[in-house]
Amino acid sequence: MSKDLMGKKALVTGGTKGIGEAIVERLAAAGARVVTTARSMPYGGIPDHVERFVAADLSTQAGTDSVAEATLETLGGIDIVVHNAGRTDATAGVATSFDEEDWQRALALNLLAPVRLDRRLVPVMSGQGSGSVVHVTSIARTLPRSAPMPYAAAKAALNNYSKGLAAETAPAGVRVNRVLPGFIETTGVEHLLDDTAAAMGTDRNGARQAIMAALGGIPMGRTGRPAEVAELIAFLVSDRASWITGAEYVIDGGTVPTV
Structure with a gap:
């Protein structure tokens, strides 16, 4: 495997299982130094290819602050941020069935956590004139009935925010893209x-x-397989994608029927 990320400093949120775990493995295999985070220590401990694990609740301001500080302290900077953490605790139902807490939880983790981390880390990238951010959203953005409404809406908002951030940071050499996994x-x-x-x-x-x-x-x-999503993200954060920013990549086996 090419070591095209050798020495790059990376943060992957939600990196202890599923898609996040595959992303961490793929970036580390390409030579990146990787910090990852989740709510609690994964069963079996932290693998050797993870430079540091930070236990934090990213749905809170304190949680994102602790992750940003630990990442910069450990790595001495940042080149890559992959916002993979995201989920919904709500069960399926009509839009009016979700209460205030359902909406607040969905927005806090799926939208505000990336916004808060970017607010801390993107200026570091801009200051050095380079960096890559990937927001992992969901095909629920285009198929809102495929997931609980608060989750789908939060992911749609993340998509919009990501596109705007890409335009703002491009002159500083920071690329921002989004990946929309399907049924993985x-x-x-x-x-x-x-x-x-x-x-x-x-x-x-x-x-x-x-x-x-x-x-x-x-x-x-x-x-789909987690490793397939990780492969796409490894490409997007590498210099092979040096002229790609503000782009959306759907990886869903053809699920979404619209153009």
Whole structure:
């Protein structure tokens, strides 16, 4: 594997499992020094390729401050920020069924956490004249009925913010792009498949097919893999993508039917 990120200083949020774990592994394999964060220490400890793990709640101002400070202290600067942390605790329902707490939680983690971290770290990149930011959003931005409404709306807002930030930071040499994963089969999704299978009286594959059908089908006929998303992000943060900024990359096997 090419060491095209050798010595680069990177922060990946939500990097202990699923897509985030794959991103951390891929950037480290390319030579980057990686700091990552999650709410709690992952089971089994921190792998050797992670330079520092920071336990923090990114949905709070204090959490993002602690991550930014620890990252700069450990790495002595920053070249790459991948905002992967994001989720929803709300269950499916009509828009009016979500209460104030559902909306606040969705916005705090999926929108405000990236905004707060960028506010601390992007000026460092601008000062050095280079850097790359990737906001991991979701195809829920274009298919809002595929996820709880607060999550979909927060991801749509993140997409808009990311595009605006890209235009502002481009003159300083900082690139900002966004990646929209579709149905990626992470450990968390495997639990969802098991729960769905139990509710439907079928097996995991039956549940998988049902969820794919609910999304309108996946033309490639399968779910995605975390490593596939990580590969795209590794390209976007590298010098191979030196003239790409403000761009949106959908990685969903063809799920989204619109142009």
